[in-house]
Amino acid sequence: MAEGNPNSKTRQHILDVAKILLSETNKDALSVAVLCERAHIAPSTFYYYFTSFADCLAEADRQRYEDLVGAFEERIAAIERALDRGDPQLFYATVREQMTAAWSAGRADARYSLIRTFINIFDNKSQAARFRSQLDAQFDRWLAAAELAHRRGWTVDGATGEMVVLMFWAASVGQFILPVATRRTMAPTAVATFFMEILTGAVGPESSGEPESEPEVQRATPSAVATARAGEES
Amino acid sequence: MAEGNPNSKTRQHILDVAKILLSETNKDALSVAVLCERAHIAPSTFYYYFTSFADCLAEADRQRYEDLVGAFEERIAAIERALDRGDPQLFYATVREQMTAAWSAGRADARYSLIRTFINIFDNKSQAARFRSQLDAQFDRWLAAAELAHRRGWTVDGATGEMVVLMFWAASVGQFILPVATRRTMAPTAVATFFMEILTGAVGPESSGEPESEPEVQRATPSAVATARAGEES
Numbered sequence: 001m002a003e004g005n006p007n008s009k010t011r012q013h014i015l016d017v018a019k020i021l022l023s024e025t026n027k028d029a030l031s032v033a034v035l036c037e038r039a040h041i042a043p044s045t046f047y048y049y050f051t052s053f054a055d056c057l058a059e060a061d062r063q064r065y066e067d068l069v070g071a072f073e074e075r076i077a078a079i080e081r082a083l084d085r086g087d088p089q090l091f092y093a094t095v096r097e098q099m100t101a102a103w104s105a106g107r108a109d110a111r112y113s114l115i116r117t118f119i120n121i122f123d124n125k126s127q128a129a130r131f132r133s134q135l136d137a138q139f140d141r142w143l144a145a146a147e148l149a150h151r152r153g154w155t156v157d158g159a160t161g162e163m164v165v166l167m168f169w170a171a172s173v174g175q176f177i178l179p180v181a182t183r184r185t186m187a188p189t190a191v192a193t194f195f196m197e198i199l200t201g202a203v204g205p206e207s208s209g210e211p212e213s214e215p216e217v218q219r220a221t222p223s224a225v226a227t228a229r230a231g232e233e234s
Numbered sequence: 235m236a237e238g239n240p241n242s243k244t245r246q247h248i249l250d251v252a253k254i255l256l257s258e259t260n261k262d263a264l265s266v267a268v269l270c271e272r273a274h275i276a277p278s279t280f281y282y283y284f285t286s287f288a289d290c291l292a293e294a295d296r297q298r299y300e301d302l303v304g305a306f307e308e309r310i311a312a313i314e315r316a317l318d319r320g321d322p323q324l325f326y327a328t329v330r331e332q333m334t335a336a337w338s339a340g341r342a343d344a345r346y347s348l349i350r351t352f353i354n355i356f357d358n359k360s361q362a363a364r365f366r367s368q369l370d371a372q373f374d375r376w377l378a379a380a381e382l383a384h385r386r387g388w389t390v391d392g393a394t395g396e397m398v399v400l401m402f403w404a405a406s407v408g409q410f411i412l413p414v415a416t417r418r419t420m421a422p423t424a425v426a427t428f429f430m431e432i433l434t435g436a437v438g439p440e441s442s443g444e445p446e447s448e449p450e451v452q453r454a455t456p457s458a459v460a461t462a463r464a465g466e467e468s
Contacts, residue, residue, distance in 0.1 A: 026357050118411070119353055123260050136413035163428050166412055166420060171401045174408025177352070178400055179370040186400060194397045198432065 011049040014039050018060035022120070023113030027057060064117050065127060069134055075102060076141045083145055088154045092200070099168060099192040106172040107186070115176055139169070146199075156201040164199045245283040248273055252294035256354070257347030261291060298351050299361060303368055309336060310375045317379055322388045326434070333402060333426040340406040341420070349410050373403070380433075390435040398433045 005011065017039040021030055032053045036043050050056040075098040082094040106114050122128045146161035155161045171191075178186055196202070239245065251273040255264055266287050270277050284290040309332040316328040340348050356362045380395035389395045405425075412420055430436070 115349060115353065119349065135411065139413040160428075163424075167401065167405045167425075167428070170406075170408040170412055171404035172408065173411045174404040174406065177369065177407045178404055179373040180366070190397075191401075194394075194401070 008049065010041070010045065014041065014046060014049060014056065015060050015063060018056055019064050022057065022060055022064065023116060030057070061120055061124075062127075065121055065131065068114075068117060068121075069131070071105065072135070072138050076138050076145065079145050080141065083148055086152075088152070091149060091154060092196070095199070096192050096196055099195055100188040102169070102172045103175070103186075103188040103191045106175050107188070114173065118173070139166070142169075155199050161199060164195055168195045242283065244275070244279065248275065248280060248283060248290065249294050249297060252290055253298050256291065256294055256298065257350060264291070295354055295358075296361075299355055299365065302348075302351060302355075303365070305339065306369070306372050310372050310379065313379050314375065317382055320386075322386070325383060325388060326430070329433070330426050330430055333429055334422040336403070336406045337409070337420075337422040337425045340409050341422070348407065352407070373400070376403075389433050395433060398429055402429045 014035070018035055021035060021038065030053075032043055032046055035053070035056070036046055039046075046056075050059075078094050078098055079091070082091040121131050142165050143162050146155060146165050147158050149155045150158040150161050156164075175186065248269070252269055255269060255272065264287075266277055266280055269287070269290070270280055273280075280290075312328050312332055313325070316325040355365050376399050377396050380389065380399050381392050383389045384392040384395050390398075409420065
Protein backbone atom coordinates (compact mmCIF):
# COMPACT_ATOMS: atom_id res chain seq x y z
CA MET A 1 0.00 0.00 0.00
CA ALA A 2 3.04 2.25 -0.34
CA GLU A 3 1.71 5.30 -2.18
CA GLY A 4 4.28 7.97 -2.98
CA ASN A 5 3.70 11.66 -2.41
CA PRO A 6 0.31 12.46 -3.96
CA ASN A 7 1.57 15.89 -5.06
CA SER A 8 4.54 14.43 -6.89
CA LYS A 9 5.11 15.57 -10.46
CA THR A 10 5.83 12.00 -11.51
CA ARG A 11 2.53 10.85 -10.09
CA GLN A 12 0.64 13.52 -12.04
CA HIS A 13 2.65 12.67 -15.16
CA ILE A 14 1.45 9.05 -14.87
CA LEU A 15 -2.12 10.26 -14.44
CA ASP A 16 -1.80 12.57 -17.44
CA VAL A 17 -0.63 9.70 -19.62
CA ALA A 18 -3.46 7.53 -18.28
CA LYS A 19 -5.92 10.28 -19.22
CA ILE A 20 -4.56 10.37 -22.77
CA LEU A 21 -4.80 6.58 -23.05
CA LEU A 22 -8.36 6.60 -21.71
CA SER A 23 -9.32 9.17 -24.34
CA GLU A 24 -7.88 7.02 -27.11
CA THR A 25 -9.07 3.55 -26.42
CA ASN A 26 -11.20 1.15 -24.43
CA LYS A 27 -10.16 0.34 -20.87
CA ASP A 28 -9.98 -3.36 -21.78
CA ALA A 29 -7.04 -2.65 -24.08
CA LEU A 30 -4.99 -0.92 -21.37
CA SER A 31 -2.47 -2.40 -18.92
CA VAL A 32 0.30 -1.30 -16.59
CA ALA A 33 2.79 -2.34 -19.30
CA VAL A 34 1.13 -0.13 -21.94
CA LEU A 35 0.94 2.80 -19.54
CA CYS A 36 4.59 2.46 -18.40
CA GLU A 37 5.85 2.29 -21.96
CA ARG A 38 3.95 5.40 -22.98
CA ALA A 39 4.95 7.26 -19.80
CA HIS A 40 8.61 6.15 -20.10
CA ILE A 41 8.69 4.80 -16.57
CA ALA A 42 9.48 1.45 -14.97
CA PRO A 43 6.65 -0.65 -13.47
CA SER A 44 8.36 -0.24 -10.07
CA THR A 45 7.87 3.53 -10.40
CA PHE A 46 4.20 2.97 -11.18
CA TYR A 47 3.72 0.80 -8.10
CA TYR A 48 5.54 3.31 -5.96
CA TYR A 49 2.72 5.78 -6.62
CA PHE A 50 -0.34 3.55 -7.13
CA THR A 51 -1.55 0.48 -5.32
CA SER A 52 -3.28 -0.91 -8.41
CA PHE A 53 -3.91 -0.20 -12.07
CA ALA A 54 -7.65 0.06 -11.38
CA ASP A 55 -7.02 2.77 -8.76
CA CYS A 56 -4.91 4.72 -11.21
CA LEU A 57 -7.55 4.51 -13.96
CA ALA A 58 -10.32 5.52 -11.57
CA GLU A 59 -8.38 8.59 -10.48
CA ALA A 60 -7.55 9.49 -14.10
CA ASP A 61 -11.25 9.18 -15.00
CA ARG A 62 -12.19 11.45 -12.11
CA GLN A 63 -9.67 14.04 -13.27
CA ARG A 64 -11.00 13.96 -16.84
CA TYR A 65 -14.47 14.49 -15.45
CA GLU A 66 -13.35 17.47 -13.38
CA ASP A 67 -11.44 18.94 -16.31
CA LEU A 68 -14.60 18.73 -18.42
CA VAL A 69 -16.90 20.28 -15.81
CA GLY A 70 -14.31 22.97 -15.08
CA ALA A 71 -14.04 23.93 -18.74
CA PHE A 72 -17.83 24.23 -19.07
CA GLU A 73 -17.98 26.29 -15.90
CA GLU A 74 -15.32 28.73 -17.08
CA ARG A 75 -17.15 29.31 -20.35
CA ILE A 76 -20.51 30.31 -18.91
CA ALA A 77 -18.79 32.33 -16.16
CA ALA A 78 -17.00 34.41 -18.84
CA ILE A 79 -20.31 35.09 -20.62
CA GLU A 80 -21.93 36.14 -17.34
CA ARG A 81 -19.07 38.54 -16.60
CA ALA A 82 -19.54 40.13 -20.04
CA LEU A 83 -23.28 40.51 -19.35
CA ASP A 84 -22.56 42.03 -15.94
CA ARG A 85 -20.53 44.80 -17.53
CA GLY A 86 -23.45 45.75 -19.76
CA ASP A 87 -21.13 45.95 -22.75
CA PRO A 88 -22.56 44.33 -25.92
CA GLN A 89 -19.22 44.38 -27.75
CA LEU A 90 -17.55 42.46 -24.95
CA PHE A 91 -20.55 40.12 -24.81
CA TYR A 92 -20.37 39.29 -28.53
CA ALA A 93 -16.60 38.85 -28.42
CA THR A 94 -16.85 36.58 -25.37
CA VAL A 95 -19.64 34.43 -26.79
CA ARG A 96 -17.70 34.04 -30.02
CA GLU A 97 -14.52 33.17 -28.17
CA GLN A 98 -16.25 30.58 -25.98
CA MET A 99 -18.05 29.04 -28.96
CA THR A 100 -14.78 28.73 -30.83
CA ALA A 101 -13.07 27.15 -27.82
CA ALA A 102 -15.96 24.73 -27.20
CA TRP A 103 -16.03 23.63 -30.82
CA SER A 104 -12.27 23.12 -30.79
CA ALA A 105 -12.55 20.91 -27.70
CA GLY A 106 -15.10 18.67 -29.42
CA ARG A 107 -13.03 18.22 -32.55
CA ALA A 108 -9.55 18.25 -31.06
CA ASP A 109 -9.22 14.54 -31.25
CA ALA A 110 -9.83 12.01 -33.97
CA ARG A 111 -10.35 9.18 -31.53
CA TYR A 112 -13.61 10.37 -30.03
CA SER A 113 -12.01 11.46 -26.78
CA LEU A 114 -14.82 13.77 -25.65
CA ILE A 115 -17.55 11.29 -26.41
CA ARG A 116 -15.63 8.52 -24.67
CA THR A 117 -15.30 10.68 -21.57
CA PHE A 118 -19.07 11.22 -21.56
CA ILE A 119 -19.76 7.51 -21.90
CA ASN A 120 -17.33 6.68 -19.09
CA ILE A 121 -19.01 9.23 -16.85
CA PHE A 122 -22.49 8.00 -17.71
CA ASP A 123 -21.48 4.41 -16.99
CA ASN A 124 -20.60 5.35 -13.42
CA LYS A 125 -23.92 5.84 -11.66
CA SER A 126 -22.89 8.25 -8.92
CA GLN A 127 -20.70 10.29 -11.31
CA ALA A 128 -23.50 10.30 -13.88
CA ALA A 129 -26.09 11.75 -11.50
CA ARG A 130 -23.73 14.46 -10.25
CA PHE A 131 -22.55 15.29 -13.77
CA ARG A 132 -26.11 15.43 -15.10
CA SER A 133 -27.15 17.91 -12.45
CA GLN A 134 -24.03 20.06 -12.93
CA LEU A 135 -24.61 20.04 -16.67
CA ASP A 136 -28.28 20.93 -16.32
CA ALA A 137 -27.42 23.79 -13.94
CA GLN A 138 -24.94 25.16 -16.46
CA PHE A 139 -27.48 24.96 -19.28
CA ASP A 140 -29.88 26.92 -17.09
CA ARG A 141 -27.22 29.61 -16.82
CA TRP A 142 -26.67 29.61 -20.59
CA LEU A 143 -30.38 29.94 -21.24
CA ALA A 144 -30.69 32.71 -18.63
CA ALA A 145 -27.79 34.54 -20.30
CA ALA A 146 -29.47 34.22 -23.72
CA GLU A 147 -32.71 35.55 -22.26
CA LEU A 148 -31.01 38.50 -20.54
CA ALA A 149 -29.10 39.39 -23.72
CA HIS A 150 -32.39 39.27 -25.60
CA ARG A 151 -34.10 41.60 -23.14
CA ARG A 152 -31.28 44.09 -23.69
CA GLY A 153 -31.89 43.90 -27.44
CA TRP A 154 -28.52 42.25 -28.12
CA THR A 155 -29.87 39.01 -29.57
CA VAL A 156 -32.90 37.65 -31.41
CA ASP A 157 -36.20 36.49 -29.94
CA GLY A 158 -35.66 34.58 -26.67
CA ALA A 159 -37.09 31.30 -27.99
CA THR A 160 -34.77 31.35 -31.00
CA GLY A 161 -31.84 32.34 -28.81
CA GLU A 162 -32.55 29.38 -26.55
CA MET A 163 -32.69 27.04 -29.55
CA VAL A 164 -29.41 28.40 -30.93
CA VAL A 165 -27.65 27.88 -27.59
CA LEU A 166 -28.91 24.31 -27.22
CA MET A 167 -28.17 23.45 -30.86
CA PHE A 168 -24.65 24.82 -30.63
CA TRP A 169 -23.88 22.67 -27.59
CA ALA A 170 -25.46 19.54 -29.01
CA ALA A 171 -23.59 19.97 -32.29
CA SER A 172 -20.27 20.67 -30.59
CA VAL A 173 -20.52 17.30 -28.83
CA GLY A 174 -21.98 15.39 -31.81
CA GLN A 175 -19.52 16.78 -34.36
CA PHE A 176 -17.49 13.57 -34.21
CA ILE A 177 -20.05 12.11 -36.63
CA LEU A 178 -19.17 14.65 -39.34
CA PRO A 179 -17.19 13.50 -42.36
CA VAL A 180 -13.43 13.73 -42.19
CA ALA A 181 -13.39 15.24 -45.70
CA THR A 182 -15.51 18.23 -44.70
CA ARG A 183 -13.71 18.94 -41.45
CA ARG A 184 -12.16 22.02 -42.96
CA THR A 185 -15.52 23.65 -43.55
CA MET A 186 -16.29 22.99 -39.89
CA ALA A 187 -13.37 25.08 -38.64
CA PRO A 188 -14.21 26.44 -35.17
CA THR A 189 -14.25 30.08 -36.25
CA ALA A 190 -16.57 29.34 -39.19
CA VAL A 191 -18.95 27.44 -36.92
CA ALA A 192 -18.88 30.25 -34.35
CA THR A 193 -19.66 32.76 -37.12
CA PHE A 194 -22.62 30.67 -38.29
CA PHE A 195 -24.15 30.48 -34.81
CA MET A 196 -23.37 34.12 -34.02
CA GLU A 197 -25.22 35.15 -37.18
CA ILE A 198 -28.34 33.28 -36.11
CA LEU A 199 -28.06 34.48 -32.51
CA THR A 200 -27.65 38.15 -33.38
CA GLY A 201 -30.22 38.02 -36.14
CA ALA A 202 -27.64 38.98 -38.74
CA VAL A 203 -29.33 36.52 -41.11
CA GLY A 204 -32.78 37.48 -39.83
CA PRO A 205 -35.21 40.31 -40.56
CA GLU A 206 -34.73 41.93 -37.16
CA SER A 207 -30.98 42.50 -37.17
CA SER A 208 -29.84 43.77 -33.81
CA GLY A 209 -26.73 45.21 -35.37
CA GLU A 210 -23.73 43.60 -33.82
CA PRO A 211 -21.00 46.21 -33.31
CA GLU A 212 -18.32 47.03 -35.84
CA SER A 213 -15.67 45.22 -33.89
CA GLU A 214 -17.20 41.94 -35.07
CA PRO A 215 -17.10 42.36 -38.84
CA GLU A 216 -17.83 38.72 -39.71
CA VAL A 217 -21.10 38.74 -37.83
CA GLN A 218 -22.17 42.14 -38.95
CA ARG A 219 -22.72 41.15 -42.56
CA ALA A 220 -26.37 40.68 -43.09
CA THR A 221 -26.16 37.85 -45.61
CA PRO A 222 -25.44 34.16 -45.27
CA SER A 223 -22.43 34.63 -47.53
CA ALA A 224 -20.52 35.76 -44.45
CA VAL A 225 -20.28 32.07 -43.69
CA ALA A 226 -18.77 31.38 -47.09
CA THR A 227 -16.29 34.20 -46.55
CA ALA A 228 -15.35 32.90 -43.14
CA ARG A 229 -14.89 29.43 -44.57
CA ALA A 230 -12.72 30.66 -47.41
CA GLY A 231 -10.59 32.39 -44.76
CA GLU A 232 -10.20 29.13 -42.85
CA GLU A 233 -8.93 27.27 -45.86
CA SER A 234 -5.99 29.52 -46.60
CA MET B 235 -21.83 -26.21 -31.75
CA ALA B 236 -25.50 -26.99 -32.19
CA GLU B 237 -26.96 -23.76 -33.61
CA GLY B 238 -30.69 -23.82 -34.22
CA ASN B 239 -32.30 -22.54 -37.41
CA PRO B 240 -30.77 -19.09 -38.04
CA ASN B 241 -34.10 -17.81 -39.39
CA SER B 242 -36.00 -18.83 -36.29
CA LYS B 243 -38.23 -16.21 -34.69
CA THR B 244 -36.95 -17.20 -31.25
CA ARG B 245 -33.37 -16.63 -32.35
CA GLN B 246 -34.20 -13.16 -33.63
CA HIS B 247 -36.16 -12.43 -30.45
CA ILE B 248 -33.03 -13.24 -28.41
CA LEU B 249 -30.97 -10.96 -30.68
CA ASP B 250 -33.54 -8.18 -30.34
CA VAL B 251 -33.37 -8.36 -26.55
CA ALA B 252 -29.56 -8.41 -26.73
CA LYS B 253 -29.69 -5.26 -28.88
CA ILE B 254 -31.86 -3.52 -26.29
CA LEU B 255 -29.52 -4.56 -23.46
CA LEU B 256 -26.48 -3.35 -25.44
CA SER B 257 -28.13 0.01 -25.92
CA GLU B 258 -28.82 0.34 -22.21
CA THR B 259 -25.63 -0.69 -20.53
CA ASN B 260 -21.98 -1.69 -20.73
CA LYS B 261 -21.14 -5.14 -22.07
CA ASP B 262 -19.35 -5.95 -18.80
CA ALA B 263 -22.66 -5.82 -16.94
CA LEU B 264 -24.36 -8.35 -19.24
CA SER B 265 -24.57 -12.12 -18.93
CA VAL B 266 -26.53 -15.07 -20.32
CA ALA B 267 -28.58 -15.01 -17.10
CA VAL B 268 -29.53 -11.33 -17.54
CA LEU B 269 -30.37 -11.87 -21.19
CA CYS B 270 -32.50 -14.98 -20.52
CA GLU B 271 -34.44 -13.27 -17.78
CA ARG B 272 -35.23 -10.27 -19.95
CA ALA B 273 -36.09 -12.47 -22.96
CA HIS B 274 -38.21 -14.85 -20.86
CA ILE B 275 -36.34 -17.92 -22.05
CA ALA B 276 -34.41 -20.73 -20.40
CA PRO B 277 -30.61 -20.87 -20.73
CA SER B 278 -31.02 -24.14 -22.62
CA THR B 279 -33.02 -22.26 -25.26
CA PHE B 280 -30.23 -19.70 -25.53
CA TYR B 281 -27.60 -22.40 -26.06
CA TYR B 282 -29.78 -24.13 -28.64
CA TYR B 283 -29.39 -21.05 -30.85
CA PHE B 284 -25.97 -19.65 -29.90
CA THR B 285 -22.66 -21.34 -29.21
CA SER B 286 -21.53 -18.59 -26.83
CA PHE B 287 -22.64 -15.34 -25.25
CA ALA B 288 -19.82 -13.49 -27.04
CA ASP B 289 -21.08 -14.75 -30.42
CA CYS B 290 -24.59 -13.58 -29.61
CA LEU B 291 -23.39 -10.10 -28.57
CA ALA B 292 -21.19 -9.77 -31.65
CA GLU B 293 -24.12 -10.59 -33.92
CA ALA B 294 -26.41 -8.21 -32.03
CA ASP B 295 -23.79 -5.45 -32.41
CA ARG B 296 -23.54 -6.12 -36.14
CA GLN B 297 -27.32 -5.87 -36.47
CA ARG B 298 -27.42 -2.56 -34.59
CA TYR B 299 -24.77 -1.26 -36.93
CA GLU B 300 -26.72 -2.35 -40.00
CA ASP B 301 -29.94 -0.88 -38.60
CA LEU B 302 -28.18 2.45 -38.12
CA VAL B 303 -26.61 2.55 -41.59
CA GLY B 304 -29.90 1.44 -43.15
CA ALA B 305 -31.84 4.21 -41.42
CA PHE B 306 -29.35 6.86 -42.62
CA GLU B 307 -29.50 5.44 -46.14
CA GLU B 308 -33.30 5.53 -46.28
CA ARG B 309 -33.34 9.18 -45.20
CA ILE B 310 -31.06 10.57 -47.86
CA ALA B 311 -32.67 8.31 -50.50
CA ALA B 312 -36.08 9.85 -49.71
CA ILE B 313 -34.66 13.38 -50.12
CA GLU B 314 -33.09 12.42 -53.44
CA ARG B 315 -36.40 11.03 -54.71
CA ALA B 316 -38.11 14.30 -53.78
CA LEU B 317 -35.42 16.25 -55.67
CA ASP B 318 -35.78 13.94 -58.69
CA ARG B 319 -39.45 14.82 -58.98
CA GLY B 320 -38.63 18.52 -59.16
CA ASP B 321 -41.39 19.26 -56.66
CA PRO B 322 -40.36 21.79 -53.97
CA GLN B 323 -43.41 21.06 -51.79
CA LEU B 324 -42.55 17.38 -51.69
CA PHE B 325 -38.90 18.28 -51.08
CA TYR B 326 -39.71 20.50 -48.07
CA ALA B 327 -42.13 17.95 -46.64
CA THR B 328 -39.60 15.13 -47.04
CA VAL B 329 -36.71 17.07 -45.51
CA ARG B 330 -38.89 18.02 -42.58
CA GLU B 331 -40.10 14.45 -42.13
CA GLN B 332 -36.56 13.04 -42.24
CA MET B 333 -35.27 15.69 -39.83
CA THR B 334 -38.05 14.90 -37.38
CA ALA B 335 -37.36 11.17 -37.62
CA ALA B 336 -33.59 11.63 -37.23
CA TRP B 337 -34.02 13.83 -34.18
CA SER B 338 -36.42 11.33 -32.64
CA ALA B 339 -33.90 8.52 -33.14
CA GLY B 340 -31.23 10.49 -31.28
CA ARG B 341 -33.45 11.28 -28.34
CA ALA B 342 -35.54 8.12 -28.19
CA ASP B 343 -33.57 6.78 -25.33
CA ALA B 344 -32.46 8.18 -22.01
CA ARG B 345 -29.61 5.73 -21.71
CA TYR B 346 -27.46 7.08 -24.53
CA SER B 347 -28.28 4.20 -26.86
CA LEU B 348 -27.28 5.92 -30.09
CA ILE B 349 -24.02 7.22 -28.71
CA ARG B 350 -23.19 3.82 -27.24
CA THR B 351 -23.76 2.21 -30.63
CA PHE B 352 -21.33 4.68 -32.21
CA ILE B 353 -18.69 4.00 -29.58
CA ASN B 354 -19.08 0.23 -30.00
CA ILE B 355 -18.68 0.60 -33.76
CA PHE B 356 -15.67 2.88 -33.45
CA ASP B 357 -14.00 0.45 -31.04
CA ASN B 358 -14.08 -2.27 -33.69
CA LYS B 359 -11.41 -1.32 -36.21
CA SER B 360 -12.77 -3.02 -39.32
CA GLN B 361 -16.35 -1.91 -38.57
CA ALA B 362 -15.11 1.62 -37.82
CA ALA B 363 -13.36 2.02 -41.18
CA ARG B 364 -16.35 0.70 -43.13
CA PHE B 365 -18.80 2.79 -41.13
CA ARG B 366 -16.72 5.93 -41.51
CA SER B 367 -16.63 5.57 -45.29
CA GLN B 368 -20.36 4.79 -45.50
CA LEU B 369 -21.12 7.78 -43.31
CA ASP B 370 -18.87 10.10 -45.33
CA ALA B 371 -20.49 8.92 -48.58
CA GLN B 372 -23.94 9.70 -47.17
CA PHE B 373 -22.85 13.15 -46.06
CA ASP B 374 -21.60 13.79 -49.59
CA ARG B 375 -25.10 12.94 -50.81
CA TRP B 376 -26.68 15.27 -48.25
CA LEU B 377 -24.40 18.10 -49.25
CA ALA B 378 -25.04 17.45 -52.96
CA ALA B 379 -28.79 17.51 -52.27
CA ALA B 380 -28.47 20.82 -50.40
CA GLU B 381 -26.46 22.27 -53.30
CA LEU B 382 -28.95 21.07 -55.93
CA ALA B 383 -31.90 22.46 -53.95
CA HIS B 384 -30.04 25.76 -53.69
CA ARG B 385 -29.43 25.90 -57.46
CA ARG B 386 -33.17 25.48 -57.97
CA GLY B 387 -33.81 28.41 -55.66
CA TRP B 388 -35.45 26.23 -53.01
CA THR B 389 -32.96 26.92 -50.23
CA VAL B 390 -30.52 29.57 -49.03
CA ASP B 391 -26.96 30.14 -50.21
CA GLY B 392 -25.14 26.84 -50.74
CA ALA B 393 -22.52 27.46 -48.06
CA THR B 394 -25.17 28.18 -45.45
CA GLY B 395 -27.21 25.18 -46.62
CA GLU B 396 -24.18 22.97 -46.17
CA MET B 397 -23.59 24.34 -42.68
CA VAL B 398 -27.24 23.79 -41.71
CA VAL B 399 -27.14 20.17 -42.90
CA LEU B 400 -23.95 19.40 -41.01
CA MET B 401 -25.11 21.20 -37.86
CA PHE B 402 -28.41 19.38 -37.85
CA TRP B 403 -26.70 15.98 -38.02
CA ALA B 404 -24.09 16.84 -35.41
CA ALA B 405 -26.76 18.15 -33.04
CA SER B 406 -29.06 15.17 -33.56
CA VAL B 407 -26.26 12.88 -32.37
CA GLY B 408 -24.98 15.19 -29.61
CA GLN B 409 -28.42 16.01 -28.20
CA PHE B 410 -27.88 13.50 -25.37
CA ILE B 411 -25.91 16.23 -23.61
CA LEU B 412 -28.95 18.55 -23.41
CA PRO B 413 -30.65 19.03 -20.05
CA VAL B 414 -33.45 16.72 -19.12
CA ALA B 415 -35.51 19.71 -18.00
CA THR B 416 -35.46 21.34 -21.43
CA ARG B 417 -36.16 18.19 -23.39
CA ARG B 418 -39.67 19.42 -24.10
CA THR B 419 -38.43 22.49 -25.93
CA MET B 420 -36.31 20.16 -28.04
CA ALA B 421 -39.31 18.25 -29.40
CA PRO B 422 -38.42 16.79 -32.82
CA THR B 423 -40.97 18.88 -34.72
CA ALA B 424 -39.77 22.11 -33.08
CA VAL B 425 -36.16 21.27 -33.92
CA ALA B 426 -37.11 20.43 -37.52
CA THR B 427 -38.95 23.77 -37.79
CA PHE B 428 -35.91 25.64 -36.51
CA PHE B 429 -33.57 24.06 -39.06
CA MET B 430 -36.13 24.34 -41.89
CA GLU B 431 -36.41 28.07 -41.19
CA ILE B 432 -32.67 28.55 -41.55
CA LEU B 433 -32.47 26.27 -44.59
CA THR B 434 -35.29 27.94 -46.49
CA GLY B 435 -34.25 31.42 -45.46
CA ALA B 436 -37.56 31.99 -43.67
CA VAL B 437 -35.61 33.81 -40.97
CA GLY B 438 -33.31 35.43 -43.52
CA PRO B 439 -33.58 38.46 -45.82
CA GLU B 440 -33.82 36.35 -48.96
CA SER B 441 -36.87 34.23 -48.13
CA SER B 442 -37.36 31.60 -50.79
CA GLY B 443 -41.02 31.31 -49.86
CA GLU B 444 -41.66 27.80 -48.70
CA PRO B 445 -45.07 26.61 -49.96
CA GLU B 446 -48.32 27.00 -48.08
CA SER B 447 -48.45 23.35 -47.19
CA GLU B 448 -45.74 24.01 -44.61
CA PRO B 449 -47.34 26.73 -42.48
CA GLU B 450 -44.86 26.56 -39.60
CA VAL B 451 -41.91 27.29 -41.85
CA GLN B 452 -43.65 29.92 -43.89
CA ARG B 453 -43.74 32.43 -41.07
CA ALA B 454 -40.97 34.86 -41.64
CA THR B 455 -40.12 35.52 -37.99
CA PRO B 456 -38.25 33.53 -35.39
CA SER B 457 -41.41 33.42 -33.29
CA ALA B 458 -42.52 30.48 -35.43
CA VAL B 459 -40.18 28.50 -33.23
CA ALA B 460 -41.92 29.73 -30.11
CA THR B 461 -45.26 28.84 -31.62
CA ALA B 462 -44.06 25.38 -32.55
CA ARG B 463 -42.72 24.92 -29.05
CA ALA B 464 -45.96 26.01 -27.44
CA GLY B 465 -47.70 23.45 -29.64
CA GLU B 466 -45.38 20.72 -28.45
CA GLU B 467 -46.07 21.43 -24.84
CA SER B 468 -49.79 20.91 -24.95
